[in-house]
């Protein structure tokens with residue numbers, strides 16, 4: 162069911178789960194509501210936009226013949242990809258609206274080039290021939306839950322073994338937080354397994370911010386665990402959707418949240434809930450207790 166709230170945004174029941182939205186709900190159910198149901202606008206951030214730009218450059222580089230996939234060539238792609246990004250998303254212009262002399266954008270582009278350059282210390286694209294880049298995947302579990310996402314790169318060895326690769330422009334997490342980082346990769350592995358009946362041999366996170374590579378070789382039990390976790394998460398999301406009970410869960414990550422002005426934890430009032438609700442029942446207590454493990 163959809164409810165038109167104004168000319169642009171349409172509130173809708175959640176229909177599928179992606180790794181980012183699953184992480185949103187685990188971080189803060191109210192943040193999930195603001196993003197998925199209310200679809201409140203968020204300001205573009207320099208860091209996230211730089212991530213998008215670097216991803217685009219790494220993807221496009223594979224258009225060139227293997228021997229020409231060099232660091233100078235990759236860095237040379239940065240300005241053109243930035244132009245394309247701005248054309249596709251005119252709202253990005255506001256990022257540097259107050260940067261009359263262009264110094265900030267120049268530094269920002271130089272930082273993007275550094276991240277691109279660092280990639281060459283971690284992987285050698287002249288020896289890679291990805292089977293897929295920026296691959297949209299979607300699988301429906303037996304329960305009807307749809308999982309979807311975009312995988313940065315899929316490599317397939319001559320033996321048929323599959324490696325899923327994701328680029329991160331930030332720094333690698335400390336070991337105690339690695340499980341959270343791997344959650345996204347296990348999510349993708351589960352989708353690939355359900356789609357193709359094949360468990361990826363390796364999951365690889367490439368951290369361009371710190372120059373680290375984290376790998377994990379999943380086994381069936383890992384993916385079954387993630388599937389159970391996602392089903393429980395989805396049940397909690399469906400319950401919250403029906404009852405309209407989306408609890409704020411304040412953490413230090415609130416500092417990055419665009420919605421403090423409408424968050425009760427910061428003295429704000431959320432917009433009227435745009436979907437029909439039913440009374441909550443006891444047992445609706447799963448929110449905020451879900452970790453990525």
Ligand code: SF4
Nearest residue numbers: 189409410415418424
């Ligand atoms: S400010 Fe914090 S508690 Fe409030 S919605 Fe954002 S993440 Fe959740």
